Amino acid sequence: MKLLSIAVPCYNSQDYMEHCVESLLPGGDDVEILIVDDGSKDNTAAIADRLEASHPGIVRAIHQENAGHGGAVNTGLKHATGLFFKVVDSDDWVDASAYEKIMTFLRKAVSENRLPDLVLSNYVYEKQGVAHKKIMQYRKYFPTDTYFTWDEVKPLPPTTYILMHSVIYRTEVLRASHLDLPKKTFYVDSLFVFQPMPWAKSIYYIDVDFYRYFIGREDQSVNESVMISRLDQQYRVNYRMIDILLNSGLHFDSSTLCKNMCSYLNIITTVSSIMSIKSGTEEHLRWKKELWEYLKESNSSLYRKLRYRTLLGIFMNLPGKPGRKISVIAYNITQKIYGFN
Template identity: 50%
Template sequence: MKLLSVAIPCYNSAAYMSHAIETLLSGGDDVEIIIVDDGSKDGTLEIAKQYEGKYPNIIKAVHQENGGHGEAVNTGLKYATGLYFKVVDSDDWVNEEALSKILSVLREMVVNSEKLDMLISNYVYEKVSLNKRKVIDYKGALPEGRLFGWSETKHFRNSQNILMHSVIYQTKMLKDCGLSLPKHTFYVDNIFVYYPLPYVKNIYYLNVDFYRYFIGRDDQSVNEKVMMGRIDQQLRVNKFMIDCHDLTKIKNKKLRNYMVKHLVMMLTVSTVFLVKDGSQESLQKKEELWRYLEKKNKRLYQEVNKYFLGKSMQMTSWTGRRIIVMGYHISRKIYGFS
């Protein structure tokens, strides 16, 4: 059995997918690489099959009709045979030295029969065109170099949200909890990392800069103009996150607080883009989003409003909307997004 399965969702990725694959190949036979071609129209599938032919014991090339990023992740999880599961997007890559250290930790967990549900490592925003990078780590928030539970976590800074880039989950746990991402929807990586959290009991934080998150393509899903154009899909993801767990019933206080704070962050992103658009339709969608939360779970709505961001995002005056947008641009500077 493989130690780590890595799914690489690919859609028209022929121009850059090899970089991701080559960095993962450094893991050798401990790694299973599942390249999922999501109905590409370029040479993605041919490249995937070439790699599979060259590394038949490591690489699987899987073709599916176009179902979107989430369905490609679902397919990767379906084919995964490794004890642990990771998603690496086709335009990103990993640091080979950090991968070696991660595999050593995972191997140690198996040898010692330790139950590990989630391994967290650092990720790096890579703005290659500007030769800029920003490391996101979890120092201070998480114990380092040992197993721990949610009760041992400390304060998460606003930049320390756990994202898809930073997590490796136990494969069986993901399958057992019924994780299934919606088709034809962008930004489902937020669901991927958020939905399994209540099922996570044992965590390990390895302070290495593992995942390299490429920022810079004009058509990239996190490009601001692209995100504003896909706001309805963001709202769909927000509502899924509101619906998937009743956070007020989570007994572990630190886990509940983290998940509420993460939800506030997601609602804030959608609210900012709707306010920036400024049309009557967008402002109405903003109000509908917050009323959806209030109607769905009154106690959770009240808990969200204890956070400054949660409360401030509901300002409706012209001045209030200006404050929302200004706060967003300041945050981008602080956290290295621009």
């Protein structure tokens, strides 16, 4: 059994996937790198096979018909033999020194027979053309270099939430949560983090800048114009997150876990809403209205919490064209400060 399984979903990734995999190889024999070729139409499959041949026992090439990012992550999880599971997108990479610190901790956790359910670390926005790199870190909110529970975590602000880049889950936690990401759907990263959160009873935060999140390609899923063109998929994820939270059995004003999950849902709902507002089409504005109505009909308490007790909820529901203009201005200011998209 491996210590860490790392899934690398690849679709037409020939131009950058080798850099990603090379950054993961220093994990050595304790790591398996699962390159999931998701029906690529370029040389991705051949590169994956070559990397497997060059690094036997460490790199595995898995080929499948196109199932989207979520389907590729599902496949990686299905084939994983490691105690822990990480996803690294094929255009991203990891920092070598931070990687070694994380692997040292995982080895120690195994030797002491004290496996955390969730390991957290920082990620860096490697935004193209930007000299100053924004680091998303959690030292103000999580205890550092110690085991803790959700009750010992401070509520995260809307500008700081846990992305897939931040997490390494224990593999059995992901499977116990029945994680099954929707196929041929973008923006499932949020579900990967969100759904298993209640199953994570033991957490460990390592304050290192591990994951390097490349952002800036015009065809990236987080490019604003691309997000608007795929808004139906953003809403698909948003609805599922609502259902997950409502079926979690958590009380919306009690635990820190619930507060953080509510905050996470609020952020994703804000993204759905603002992209609808920026699009400005009648169809997308109707989707926004229907989403908030679904939340209200599903659970009025949660609706009131997100709609009236948070600045995001208030800003996203200002009435009329002037209100929508203010919403866009507020979003753009936040975007400029924190450097996302």
